[in-house]
Amino acid sequence: MPLDDPRPEATGASSVAPPDALLELVDELNARMRHHSATDVIRLALKEITPIRLVSSFGAESVALLHLAAMVDRDIPVIFIDTEMLFTETLVYQQEVAERLGLRNLRILRSLEADQKDPDRTLHRSNPDACCALRKTAPLQAALNGSNGWFTGRKRFQSGTRAQLEFFEVEAETGRIKVNPLAYWTPQDVADYIDENRLPRHPLVARGFPSIGCAPCTSPVREGEDIRAGRWRNTEKDECGIHFVNGKMVRTGEIK
Numbered sequence: 647m648p649l650d651d652p653r654p655e656a657t658g659a660s661s662v663a664p665p666d667a668l669l670e671l672v673d674e675l676n677a678r679m680r681h682h683s684a685t686d687v688i689r690l691a692l693k694e695i696t697p698i699r700l701v702s703s704f705g706a707e708s709v710a711l712l713h714l715a716a717m718v719d720r721d722i723p724v725i726f727i728d729t730e731m732l733f734t735e736t737l738v739y740q741q742e743v744a745e746r747l748g749l750r751n752l753r754i755l756r757s758l759e760a761d762q763k764d765p766d767r768t769l770h771r772s773n774p775d776a777c778c779a780l781r782k783t784a785p786l787q788a789a790l791n792g793s794n795g796w797f798t799g800r801k802r803f804q805s806g807t808r809a810q811l812e813f814f815e816v817e818a819e820t821g822r823i824k825v826n827p828l829a830y831w832t833p834q835d836v837a838d839y840i841d842e843n844r845l846p847r848h849p850l851v852a853r854g855f856p857s858i859g860c861a862p863c864t865s866p867v868r869e870g871e872d873i874r875a876g877r878w879r880n881t882e883k884d885e886c887g888i889h890f891v892n893g894k895m896v897r898t899g900e901i902k
């Protein structure tokens with residue numbers, strides 16, 4: 647499949663096996679980028695997958711991908727989902743980073759139904775999957791309507807479900823291509839990049855939060871624990887929704 651062939655239209659329909667041509671395209675992109683840098687992956691994605699967006703939580707490590715992308719193109723549409731359950735520190739940090747990096751196309755989105763469906767903001771206690779679907783996944787899918795792909799900051803080291811992550815993968819239920827330029831980065835790579843570029847750190851990192859999501863569902867991590875141990879602690883949940891990748895159902899979709 648030539649790289650300039652149009653991607654399937656993103657419909658948001660329920661999951662089906664992705665077309666072979668799309669899987670072949672993703673395999674080809676991964677093969678081409680096997681020995682290339684995150685910046686090369688971003689450049690190739692911007693050329694071959696249009697329109698494309700970048701989704702960021704402005705969390706603990708987000709500034710690395712945002713900086714890499716801004717160095718290539720400050721006009722990349724950057725989507726920030728404000729679940730209205732975030733730490734105040736995240737909201738302040740989001741503004742600081744956007745200003746520092748000169749992001750020119752930042753879009754902040756919130757659920758249109760949260761007030762009606764979760765008026766007392768307690769859904770996260772009784773049904774966190776439903777809460778994530780309402781406050782994260784639905785606004786995200788709306789934000790991605792009309793796009794053929796999106797960048798995420800997910801990395802292989804972050805958890806078992808991400809251990810096989812590639813630079814490019816198919817999101818079967820939408821036909822979009824998910825691009826993970828930092829898939830092969832280690833925690834040290836991220837820390838070095840942030841330090842060497844003197845980028846601002848999320849203030850909660852210094853207070854024991856190596857992974858930062860919504861305030862009610864994020865706790866500090868103790869020494870020796872997995873970096874995501876503080877997310878939905880004492881539950882089996884470790885990602886924000888059920889998604890389909892390359893035709894297989896996995897818990898994924900976390901945005902970094």
Ligand code: SF4
Binds near residue numbers: 774781782859860861
């Ligand atoms: S992380 Fe918690 S508060 Fe945030 S959307 Fe998911 S369940 Fe709700």
